[in-house]
Amino acid sequence: MFGLGTHWEFIAGAYAVSGAVLIALVAWVLSDLHVQRRILRDMDARGIRRRSDGGSA
């Protein structure tokens, strides 16, 4: 009942939304990684080092 290409905007929209969400997720993970690593580097520079994992003093 639909010819080819009808509603293409909805299809494009759906794919666009999904792509945006996926890209956002990837960006979130990468940027977060970047931030955490930078903080750790700064701390290392300030001479604070982990004495062992799990934060034992």
Added chain:
Amino acid sequence: MTAVGALFVRELRLATRAGGGALMGALFFLIVVTVVPFGVGPEAKLLARIGPAILWIGALLATLLSLDRLFQADRDDGTLDLILAGETPLEFVVLVKCAAHWVATGLPLVLVSPLLAVLLGMEPVAIGATMLTLALGTPGLTFIGAIGAALTVTLRRGGLLLAVLVLPLTVPILIFGVSAASAVVMPPTPFLAPLLILGALALFAIVIGSAATAAALRFSTD
């Protein structure tokens, strides 16, 4: 007096003394329900039609929002530490506290519901049905809400977060409560079935609620 007895009496005292919110829930219920027509508009038919829904949603919010200090007050002043170190099993403590809270907050709510139903122009039979379903359902809501109260016990801003956490879990009770209440006015739909399911859900909520709440409280200490 036994430990649980003493706890029950104390909870009721606290609820009824100055600063305790015994009738607060009922009052909130009353005001929310009276405010709705200002938004929806005054058409009598429409209001009567969605009456049970308004009452149930109002009761749902009033119950959940009145729970935020259920355990938090005890934690802030150190009472919770001592209760945990007591001989009474925590599940009983939760059970008693919730029961007392329902008596002080849920029951008044059930009792004023007919008044509001009249305001909304509902038919007598619908009014009775709504009141019945509320009496059956609100205990369940209290115990589900208790889980949220225990999870947010360490947090200052209990209120909203609590509602946000447990509202999805209360959907079944809401659905069957409303459908039982409104079944009586639209003949074909069954009345007894949803009512029984509502009762079952409430019982289930009480069991799960006490267990989960006790667990959450145990983990909250430190």
Added chain:
Amino acid sequence: MTAVGALFVRELRLATRAGGGALMGALFFLIVVTVVPFGVGPEAKLLARIGPAILWIGALLATLLSLDRLFQADRDDGTLDLILAGETPLEFVVLVKCAAHWVATGLPLVLVSPLLAVLLGMEPVAIGATMLTLALGTPGLTFIGAIGAALTVTLRRGGLLLAVLVLPLTVPILIFGVSAASAVVMPPTPFLAPLLILGALALFAIVIGSAATAAALRFSTD
């Protein structure tokens, strides 16, 4: 930085840091609106019809209930004592705190409202109108709610009592907000008039609100 500037920044920081309830209001709004159809039933026409009312009442509750810690937190940790002993007029303090609170809580609420409107199946024009009225009305609600927050600051259980005290005062804003929002879909009824009145009411609320709140806070000490 000036005193008020420092206060504004601090309030925003507190709202957005862990433990702060920046988006909690919007979340509560989302959930309440989602729960309503379970009570009212899924009929698209009915929901679209009462859509503006649902959104407005939801926004009203979310705003008021998110206010309970506005001054309570500052009182519990002694900040309020110091603010009272500061050189900044208390009215400014209230104004700044409420403004920051609206930015952190009211604004997100306005921004999500279109999504919820879509869920309720409202028409695009109605959606726009509702969003506009909310943007105009919620600041007023915040300042009226602030009065309640200040009154309940000495009582522990702010949440419900606040709503109970303040809800009646918010009825005018609710009425004109909803009628302006729903006017656009039922042509004969005027749209601009209620909108202008709404704006006037909001302004009025801001003025009265800051003054009354400041007064209430002054009395709250001891």
Added chain:
Amino acid sequence: MPLIDLANPTRFLSLVDRALPWLAGLAGLVLAIGLYLSIAVAPDDYQQGATVKIMFIHVPSAWLSMLCYMLMAVSALGTLVWRHPLADVSAKAAAPIGAAFTFMCLATGSLWGKPMWGTWWQWDARLTSVLVLFIMYLGLIALWRTIEDPARAGRAVAILTLVGVVNIPIIKFSVDWWSTLHQPAAVIRLDGPTIHPSMLWPLLITALGFTLVFFALHLGAMRNEVLRRRVRTMRLLEAADGAE
């Protein structure tokens, strides 16, 4: 038993550093193939026309939204029962991703619904339960955000997750009852056409691609979370040293 080896965060980190690039690459590849097949190769549906192409992202995202919650439930057990140190890290990392995929399902679904039913949204049982699931995700995230101490937050969220798991079937059941009770206006055939093999394969491959992407993201988020906790621990150490 690998889970035991993973108990040590440092070993976990090194493993992720090694494995993640490959996993990510593979995920990208499979997803690309799947999308190519579903967009270019797969035929249009005889009655839904080209819009059926939405199915190839809609259904996988729907499946993943449920898979992710199940994964969180298992993690919750890991936190409360087995006390595995990485369990709540996994749960916390999964929540936002799950919410994202649920949102994807909702968005693509309603973008499909507009041409199919002429409306963006229907209060139909299945759609509504997805919406409720989405809200439960948001609630869990909110709880994570508000409790500062990660250990305490982990236990609280674990309890809520398990309570949620117990409730999900009940919610599904009651929502079904609710929508059948009211017989929604538009008759929806969500299950759509019985899927023809020429569509099934692209769908399955895309779904596999989505799943791989999900696990890649999850691992990455877990690594970030471990690092974040390391930062916090070191801050606390700093505070302790500052005390002397």
Added chain:
Amino acid sequence: MRLIGGDLTCERGGRRVFSGVGFAVPAGRALVVTGPNGAGKSSLLRLIAGLVTPVAGTLALEGADGDLSVGQQCHYFGHLDALKPALTVQENLGFWRDFFEAPAGSTTDALQAVGLERLAAMPAAYLSAGQRRRLSFARLLVSYRPVWLLDEPTSALDAASQDRLVAIVAAHLAEGGIVVAATHAPLDFGEPLRLDLSPSARVAA
């Protein structure tokens, strides 16, 4: 009866507070825990009370009935007075008497002992810092538990009340009770055992 801790390790908020702490307190003796701010005094008391779970180490109360946990045999007297402002002094105390098993003296005697008998009918909201502290201490007298855990018990107390408290503690010890107290101020509990949590001392040990 002996309260025994074998190298206990405590973590709070993901941070190691102390490790390798051990002690053995026989009946009738007091253990005084000292150390600078943040050394972990309060944490140790909460750990004994069962409110903080140790990461490692053993804790036992020898010669007590086995089916009760150590925490259930301890009275924990911390910074927080578990008082409800809305209830009267009498009601506050009475509740704890009923809630705990093994009630000991009557509430009136207890109030007398801490010198609050005249305020029995007053809402707890009206009490001053020290009065609140005394009322919350009276809780230890209305129900018997062998072990008392006192966290800076004399803080906010005036001289007279401090003497009263010391006398009460001495009586409890004389009855063969056990007391563990964390404090900055010097307290004379007979000749108590001492545990120094300051890091330097722990390195030495």
Added chain:
Amino acid sequence: MRLIGGDLTCERGGRRVFSGVGFAVPAGRALVVTGPNGAGKSSLLRLIAGLVTPVAGTLALEGADGDLSVGQQCHYFGHLDALKPALTVQENLGFWRDFFEAPAGSTTDALQAVGLERLAAMPAAYLSAGQRRRLSFARLLVSYRPVWLLDEPTSALDAASQDRLVAIVAAHLAEGGIVVAATHAPLDFGEPLRLDLSPSARVAA
């Protein structure tokens, strides 16, 4: 500059706490308020700070600029530390510096003075009891106000921190400041004026 109170009467919760209390503290001197629990020490400080209104009596700060109330010239250091756990040490202190007029020293100097400089970037939530109290005291150093009202300032502080605090107070007095301190513990603020609120003493006076 002199802080003068002329027979002040204070009621709280409808009950008379004290009456006929008077004092005059010249610049550079400290007034140490003593008395048993419930005598009204905290009430007196809150009264001077303008947080409790006296039923009768006069209160004035002679020789200060007139358009500020007495309370606005006082730093009130009570039991509650006005700290937000979510903010860092630096942010907490910085806010008060900006909020009060007449900023004095920088936040870094103040943190140094109380020995918290290394924790500047730390969320206040991570601090221990003593550290919190010190941070809250640092507030008095970032903005100048002539009168300091200290309610049991040394509570929860270990020996080292107590010495630091006494030194800071001495410096403030040397600059011609005024200090009113309520305490049970002996504090050596030079040779302070003394005000005994214990009922017996007030009858004698």
